[in-house]
Amino acid sequence: MCGIIGILGKDNVTNRLVEGLKRLEYRGYDSAGVATLSEGRIERRRAEGKLDNLVRVLADDPVDGVTGIAHTRWATHGAPTTDNAHPHATEEVALVHNGIIENFKELRDELLARGRAFESETDTEVVAHLISEQIETGVAPRDAVRKTLDRLHGAFALAIMFKSDPDMLIGARLGSPLVVGHGDGESFFGSDALALAPFTQKISYLEEGDMVVITRNATMIYDENDELIARPVALSGASAAANEKGNHAHFMQKEIFEQPIVVAQTLQSYLRPLEEQVALPDMAFDLAGFDRISIVACGTSSYVAMIGKYWIEQFARVPVEVDVASEFRYRDPVLTENQLALFISQSGETADTLAALKHCKRAGVKTAGIINVPTSSMAREVDLLLSTHAGPEIGVASTKAFTCQLAVMAAFATNLARAKGKLSPEEEREIVRHLSEAPEAMNAALGHDEDIAGMAGTIAEARDVLYLGRGIDYPMALEGALKLKEISYIHAEGYASGEMKHGPIALIDDAVPLIVIAPSGPLFEKTVSNMQEAQARGAKVVLISDAEGIGRAGQGTIATIEMPKVHPLIAPLVYAIPVQLLAYHVAVAKGTDVDQPRNLAKSVTVE
Incomplete structure (x- = not known):
């Protein structure tokens, strides 16, 4: 702040x-x-x-x-x-x-x-x-x-x-x-x-x-x-060089395009390609001893937490609670000795998250942190520091910190699954291979920048925008809506696609664009059926999917954004790119202050 x-x-x-x-x-x-x-x-x-x-x-x-x-x-x-x-x-x-x-x-x-x-x-x-x-x-x-x-x-x-x-x-x-x-x-x-x-x-x-x-x-x-x-x-190791945008118009654009590199750098700290294993830093406790995980974060980081819940419960079969940091202490959570509290913060100084961390430490709960600043207050407090390597992020709306947090979360979930005996060596090798493919797939997603810029004007005219996703793509819908709100000042909401008919569908008309995040896979048909319900009521749909998904459901949309075909594990890393670029280009079209949007601060150090 x-x-x-x-x-x-x-x-x-x-x-x-x-x-x-x-x-x-x-x-x-x-x-x-x-x-x-x-x-x-x-x-x-x-x-x-x-x-x-x-x-x-x-x-x-x-x-x-x-x-x-x-x-x-x-x-x-x-x-x-x-x-x-x-x-x-x-x-x-x-x-x-x-x-x-x-x-x-x-x-x-x-x-x-x-x-x-x-x-x-x-x-x-x-x-x-x-x-x-x-x-x-x-x-x-x-x-x-x-x-x-x-x-x-x-x-x-x-x-x-x-x-x-x-x-x-x-x-x-x-x-x-x-x-x-x-x-x-x-x-x-x-x-x-x-x-x-x-x-x-x-x-x-x-x-x-x-x-x-x-x-x-x-x-x-x-x-x-x-x-x-x-x-x-x-x-300190901090660079004395001025922060420069290079050939980019804004720091946010630069940081979006840096993601394949910084995610690769982050993964290098956790993947052992020769052994085809995932490794975490040395820790003073055994992950196998935890039978419950609490993940605490704010804003964009809370969507990483939601995705982490899917991964941890799927891979390690350990129950996970996700809390918004500002609410965590006030619901008087039940804390146990077999529980690990995992905190996520770009700055490591977020006041609500830091207060929640101290609450857990006073209760004797073991703590870990996914943090981008290794010298921050949170990094010095946690029992296990899981560093991201995004480098300084200047744009207020988080982009590269978000995807680096996802990369670390995937590594943590994998390591926990191995510690709990839920992951065979072959399954771990497959995860390592897919994570190693993420930077290249993210780079391919960036290749659609001009296409996204070309359609942004249509979204820029809207006063309200809805995002839909199912399963692990639901948090991505929330993240897409947050990005659009932050920098374009357009009211946007993200929904689990199955929830549309439980209320939000009343908002649908031809003035409310619907952004649908739907990679082809097990949940594709379910998401598309919800999308088609909205189309039948006049919704202007933008479908973000791979070639297979667009071929099956792209008819009747106002635009499609084609992503490379990827394994579901790395889909959040890849699909973060188009939702970020869409928000960025809509904000540019509207002429807002992309890097320093009104009323927002990069590091929120008050509760």
Whole structure:
């Protein structure tokens, strides 16, 4: 979600603050700002909307200083206005904040009663006033921050700058990530290592409850008990090169076309082609001991979870529950010692999923995670890390992370089936062969990009679109509808095709396109019968299938999208391509902001 940069530098930091913010644009935001210490004053520049607006403000009214903080905001409390944009400041302090202060109203009322004046509607401004109030009475900045942190309920990453001490920044984290960068005579704060990559590769990851004080001479980290503690310094490995779209018009398009490569890279970590086996990383427990799996995720990742349920129950015969992360804790789930909780997250920082993970760990449940960022909070918490290798995903709507998660889920399901004695060596060899074929089949699917672009205009005219699928293609229908909603702003819903006659068929008319995902196979006839019911009522159908399926059921459709004939195991990996491309080209036709759709954020770090 929001992005933080802080620099305690040797020369003017403004341009580098903006450079860091540019590397955080992928997170999604609706305003931006910088603050520096200049000639004993806190100087701020803020702007609504995209970072280009802030750059223009800085060009018209420059700031300088060797100490500074900067922020991209995704609105929670208060509209995306200049007054609500970060940094927030008083005479004494300026700060930026990711997360949410749940008890802000109580604190704000208390501060108002004492005569403090507020400029914004945000929860963040109360933190600035609480710290300032103490500094004004002679409390040292470090102690003022510690006392304030003890009063905050919620989730936060904070970077704080002080008028009285231009050679110090203080940071803190609870439930929202913050990293410290170590440079040559300089120090940095960032929301992630990617933001700091141009400045340093030496990174310390703060743990829950940590507070850090950086000065010209030292970096001091205090744990949740205010004890001085050493956090290891690691090499981030994040590329300092700017994120480039290459020959593609948008990052989302680039990331769709990267999928055959990144899925191949991911599978290389799990497949042993010579032995024709699937291998997982070393683990401290035996998968055979689990008689139940809970999979917890949000958004696109939750559809990977649904597909995983089909695979695990089919291959390993182990019952699976799938939960949306934001609901998991609140239904008070029954947790047992023979249960494995599997969490899926692109960023590894998704607040609801992280909270569910901690809930399971407190209950003594073993945990695993399918995660794209190996240094993230979730990756460090789980008992078994199953890494995807999608690389940085800049487009807000997930594409390559989704298919890499599917690849890892297939590997996990296969390994679990072998551990449970449900998979013969020949069956495992067949799975390995099919998974190895997935990147080539995905590349073939990309060959239909121009055909999909050519028909996108028809869908772009619709106000409502329905997606249908059956069996493992039902989650793909949900994913297709989500992608279309996210980036084109067209209302779309995904349904299990057999559910059409239980209500949704009432929505069918010639203004509601119906996207049908139906590879030829055991469920093809069932899906087609539901499709034909809709056609009889005037539905404009787009059929996504292979040549056999299109030959049997393509008549009367407004368009068909032909996919290569593949084994059902890898069909979700392959059929992800056309639903992504369709959403992308519809959004382009409508002229929406493909990479940074309104109201959305890449990493959702508040519940």
